[in-house]
């Protein structure tokens with residue numbers, strides 16, 4: 317599903333009015349009516365009164381429409397207008413006048429003292445509707461608006477936010493000064509990026525996306541997407557009845573060093589679980605016997621190692637090149653260690669590879685001081701850093717990375733001209749062309765050693781099957797998180813072993829392919845279909 321910025325939403329709004337010919341007051345009516353419908357669904361035992369706090373823009377106008385539907389349904393509604401009535405214009409004015417004709421009380425609250433007088437009402441209300449500021453927010457919330465936001469957050473009354481919690485930036489997910497913490501948010505047309513990125517994600521409460529007659533095709537202007545099964549399913553490789561193992565490609569995995577043979581095994585097996593036809597795991601020669609025991613289906617290739625260190629050496633490059641024919645993709649990094657010779661090997665391999673390559677873990681550390689050179693790679697590259705690895709790649713602190721994950725992922729994608737997968741809660745995939753996908757699946761069960769090695773193998777498995785690299789990254793990440801979600805549903809989110817994740821992958825792919833996991837599919841946005 318497309319994610320929009322505030323400016324893009326305004327553009328769609330204007331196009332719908334000017335090019336499609338839907339009057340703006342109709343859009344406001346649709347917004348208010350669908351919000352009212354969600355409100356009734358979310359609060360089935362709704363008491364009284366309902367207090368609508370309205371600002372002076374169109375967000376307030378939507379609040380007036382909601383007030384009308386509530387009043388018509390027999391609810392006691394009080395509108396607290398944080399402005400003078402004379403300041404209200406346009407469609408909001410039309411709806412304000414309608415309220416007056418219906419004798420719905422609209423109180424002008426234009427000073428801090430007047431607002432304080434309303435505290436008992438806010439405390440005794442059954443529900444607060446936040447219609448103070450929407451996507452028109454353009455500066456820090458100050459003065460009376462700020463006082464109102466503070467009050468809304470102080471009283472224990474439930475809050476439904478119109479379009480976006482007031483004060484939350486639709487573009488960054490950060491509060492501008494101060495933002496409402498809502499229980500439910502009803503957003504129009506498409507989710508906004510700031511409702512998905514933390515802390516915004518936690519301020520919206522349950523997020524509903526509703527159709528207000530903005531044509532979905534217009535959202536093609538956005539390069540940002542929220543991952544959804546419905547969009548990703550098409551990228552699963554087909555499994556023709558007359559297929560053989562050659563149909564599904566051959567992944568070469570370069571992984572493992574002393575103490576880290578498990579990473580190599582998990583990565584290779586994950587690729588097979590994703591349907592790759594063949595997997596060869598290249599490992600330091602002295603560790604080969606261990607991998608031979610660990611891996612049954614994947615093949616191994618013993619490679620020259622640094623004398624006495626049990627880590628891959630430079631000379632392995634020629635051996636890999638000799639083994640190249642027939643391979644369709646490359647995965648580099650899990651458990652490689654950081655020996656200088658291994659580092660050099662990784663750099664050479666990534667630069668020279670004619671196959672798409674996914675780089676993780678120590679593979680990323682090997683490239684940390686060489687990001688600009690990734691641009692010279694002959695084939696598409698996918699980098700899968702966690703925040704710590706990302707900080708080494710960008711030369712920033714982990715704190716800075718986490719404070720602007722989207723910006724960091726985009727920056728690295730731009731600098732390296734690689735596809736970047738910034739792991740963590742809500743993994744972000746960014747392409748050098750500026751495309752972004754924010755993942756919705758996954759849970760704390762994945763915060764454990766081995767989970768990343770499985771992901772690398774899953775991406776590699778799809779690359780080997782010739783799935784387009786950006787789509788391979790998005791699909792693998794979605795399925796990796798979904799597998800953990802399915803597992804956590806019965807086992808909890810603690811103590812899931814990466815090897816158990818592996819066992820679940822085929823089952824989850826089957827359910828995902830058939831659309832049998834709808835409860836997880838729509839777990840961030842709930843869509844209201846208008847009949």
Ligand SMILES: NC(=O)C1=CN([C@@H]2O[C@H](COP(=O)(O)OP(=O)(O)OC[C@H]3O[C@@H](n4cnc5c(N)ncnc54)[C@H](O)[C@@H]3O)[C@@H](O)[C@H]2O)[C@H](O)CC1
Nearest residue numbers: 329343344373374375449450451452453454455456457479
């Ligand atoms: N998306 C759509 O197609 C539709 C959206 N609707 C609703 O309209 C708002 C956006 O309305 P807008 O009038 O542009 O802005 P706001 O109501 O968010 O803001 C009002 C007003 O406030 C000023 N302002 C901005 N920042 C501050 C601040 N920090 N302090 C004080 N005042 C501020 C700003 O200049 C604005 O003029 C959208 O969210 C939807 O709720 C339509 O109703 C239906 C179509």
Ligand SMILES: [K+]
Nearest residue numbers: 446449480482
């Ligand atoms: K709002």
